[in-house]
Amino acid sequence: MSSSADANIPGDDALQALREALRVSPNNTALRLHFADTLLSHGHAEEAEKQFREGLAHSPNSLPMKLGLARAFFQQGKHSHALVILEDLVKHSNAPARAFLLHAKLLAGAGEIEQAVREYRRAIALDANLVDPEFASRLGIGASEAESEVVEGKVRNAWNEDEDAAPTQEVERPKTTFADVGGMERVKEEIRLKIIHPLAHPELYKAYGKSIGGGILMYGPPGCGKTHLARATAGEIKASFIAVGINDVLEMWIGSSERNLHSLFEQARDHKPCVLFFDEVDALGASRSDMRNHAGRQLINQFLAEMDGVKSSNEGVLILAATNAPWHLDSAFRRPGRFDRVLFVPPPDAAARAAILRLQCKGKPMEEIDFDSVAKKADAFSGADLKATVDVAVERKLQEAMKTGVPKPLTTKDLAAAASTLKPTTKEWFATARNYALYSNQGGIYDDILQYLKL
Numbered sequence: 001m002s003s004s005a006d007a008n009i010p011g012d013d014a015l016q017a018l019r020e021a022l023r024v025s026p027n028n029t030a031l032r033l034h035f036a037d038t039l040l041s042h043g044h045a046e047e048a049e050k051q052f053r054e055g056l057a058h059s060p061n062s063l064p065m066k067l068g069l070a071r072a073f074f075q076q077g078k079h080s081h082a083l084v085i086l087e088d089l090v091k092h093s094n095a096p097a098r099a100f101l102l103h104a105k106l107l108a109g110a111g112e113i114e115q116a117v118r119e120y121r122r123a124i125a126l127d128a129n130l131v132d133p134e135f136a137s138r139l140g141i142g143a144s145e146a147e148s149e150v151v152e153g154k155v156r157n158a159w160n161e162d163e164d165a166a167p168t169q170e171v172e173r174p175k176t177t178f179a180d181v182g183g184m185e186r187v188k189e190e191i192r193l194k195i196i197h198p199l200a201h202p203e204l205y206k207a208y209g210k211s212i213g214g215g216i217l218m219y220g221p222p223g224c225g226k227t228h229l230a231r232a233t234a235g236e237i238k239a240s241f242i243a244v245g246i247n248d249v250l251e252m253w254i255g256s257s258e259r260n261l262h263s264l265f266e267q268a269r270d271h272k273p274c275v276l277f278f279d280e281v282d283a284l285g286a287s288r289s290d291m292r293n294h295a296g297r298q299l300i301n302q303f304l305a306e307m308d309g310v311k312s313s314n315e316g317v318l319i320l321a322a323t324n325a326p327w328h329l330d331s332a333f334r335r336p337g338r339f340d341r342v343l344f345v346p347p348p349d350a351a352a353r354a355a356i357l358r359l360q361c362k363g364k365p366m367e368e369i370d371f372d373s374v375a376k377k378a379d380a381f382s383g384a385d386l387k388a389t390v391d392v393a394v395e396r397k398l399q400e401a402m403k404t405g406v407p408k409p410l411t412t413k414d415l416a417a418a419a420s421t422l423k424p425t426t427k428e429w430f431a432t433a434r435n436y437a438l439y440s441n442q443g444g445i446y447d448d449i450l451q452y453l454k455l
Contacts, residue, residue: 015042029059036068045075050388053425063092067099079106079246080283080325081222090119097126108139110250110283117141169242169264171271174235181225181232182359183352187343191216191233194341195318199237199273215307215319215338217281219326220345221429223384226322227279229345233320234275241275242268246283249299258302265306265317272316281321282328300330307338324429326445327436334445344448347382347426350375356383357415360390366410374415380424393418 018035025031036051052069059065066089073082086103089095100123107116117139123130178188194216198205218226227243234241242264249260261284268276278284285300305311307319321339323329333339348356353375361369378386393414401407434453437446 015039015044027058029055029062029065032058033062033064033068036065036072040068040072040075043075045072048072049076053428057423063089063094063096063099067096067102070099070102074102074106077245077247078280079109080280082106083110083283084325090122097123097130099123100126101130101132104139105135108135109247113139169244169248169267171267171274172231172234172241172243173238174231174241176228176232176235178232178236180235181229182355183348184225184229184345187218187229187345190341190343191229195233195275196237199239215321216341216343217326217329217333217339218320218322218343218345219324221347221382221426221433222324223382223425224345224347225383226345227277228383230275230277230320230322233318234277237273237275239273239275239318240268240271241277242271244276244278246280249284255298257299261299261302261306265314266312268317269312269314273318274316275318275320278319278321280323281333282323282325285330285333300332304332304338307333327440342445344446344452346448346452347380347424348386350379353378353381353386356386357390360387361410361415364390364394364410365407367412369410369415370412371415373412374419377416378419378424380426381419381422382424382426385422385424385426389415389418389422392421 015038018031018038022028022031022035032051032055036048036055039045039048039051049069049072052065052072055065056062056069066085070082070085070089073079073085082102083106086099086106089099090103100119104116104119104123107113107119120132120136120139120141181188198210218229220226231241231243233239244264248264250257251260264276268274285303307314309315319339322345326342334342350372354371357369357371357374357378361371374389378389381389393410396418397408397410397414430449430453433446433449434455437449437453438455441447441450
């Protein structure tokens with residue numbers, strides 16, 4: 001980046017000035033939007049996300065705020081979150097041109113190249129300054145068959161080509177166990193029954209003809225510890241652990257995504273016992289009835305075939321998956337032998353919230369803190385919300401220390417005050433989940449949500 005560009009990037013002093021201005025004028029939507037955009041351009045995507053969310057709480061129909069939140073998600077790699085916002089945003093007649101460009105990039109990442117081409121063309125038609133030669137080249141816009149393997153979004157089949165190029169993931173040996181996971185006792189017990197006991201007592205399970213392996217799908221609000229629990233499961237049984245994100249599978253070439261998925265399953269089979277964990281699995285296994293392109297359907301068929309062990313045995317391969325949107329997952333994944341255990345991972349209860357706060361405060365200067373009292377004030381907070389609570393309290397202590405030159409320890413009052421300034425992000429998720437639980441609850445799959453909400 002050039003020095004002139006660096007000069008235009010605001011420093012910490014400018015960010016702090018905006019932060020102070022917003023504290024004085026919290027209802028100034030234009031100021032909050034400017035602050036959030038500035039944070040995002042400065043690489044502070046997580047804090048920008050909070051500001052965009054707060055802005056939407058005051059102005060729920062603001063298209064710039066919605067686009068900003070999608071950009072914040074995109075910058076953090078939360079592609080399925082961003083896609084949900086953009087799919088709604090681009091339906092508006094006055095949608096910003098940047099919304100179409102970001103939508104095009106997400107579609108390209110998901111392998112929907114022809115649709116990405118259409119969205120990219122809409123973006124530059126609205127704003128010629130958004131022309132991105134590198135991205136256009138990837139999409140094959142303006143290319144001829146003689147000079148490119150991608151022409152106007154038409155791509156070659158790469159399933160049988162360059163098998164050695166199939167990706168491999170880092171194989172971990174987690175030391176985290178269930179003892180390091182606060183709460184979630186019901187979910188832990190289900191995992192013990194499905195995964196841990198079969199490995200500890202293989203002769204009993206084989207006597208009843210039960211194979212060692214299978215799948216568990218965990219769903220619930222974001223930030224509630226699904227990934228942490230998956231890693232702890234591997235640590236509990238001293239198994240290998242392979243974490244798979246959507247970017248590890250999806251590619252623009254037709255057939256490459258299927259090859260990548262097959263390679264990851266083969267890697268898990270080579271390192272069994274192995275926990276193969278898919279995060280945001282709904283992005284890989286979205287309902288085929290909602291799909292318009294052939295490539296997406298082919299990937300789901302490949303995923304189902306791998307789970308069934310059509311060509312290779314999955315004995316000893318334990319498949320865990322997490323999703324914030326189980327209603328978008330193809331129903332075929334819930335058949336016996338696939339994700340035949342679907343577990344709701346709720347926000348932590350009071351005891352678990354206190355344990356998480358203790359963990360987050362560990363190593364920081366603090367007085368004797370009544371974590372149970374703070375936990376009660378943080379009702380419905382996710383693990384991520386609790387981390388944010390501690391971060392806010394620490395920031396305020398740092399501001400005090402800058403003025404006095406003397407660092408002071410965290411207190412119960414500090415944490416309680418920080419918690420009172422934050423809203424639980426889980427409520428947004430439950431607003432959506434409630435509708436599915438009430439009106440689209442075939443087979444009682446979402447009864448746990450109704451029970452949690454006391455409906």
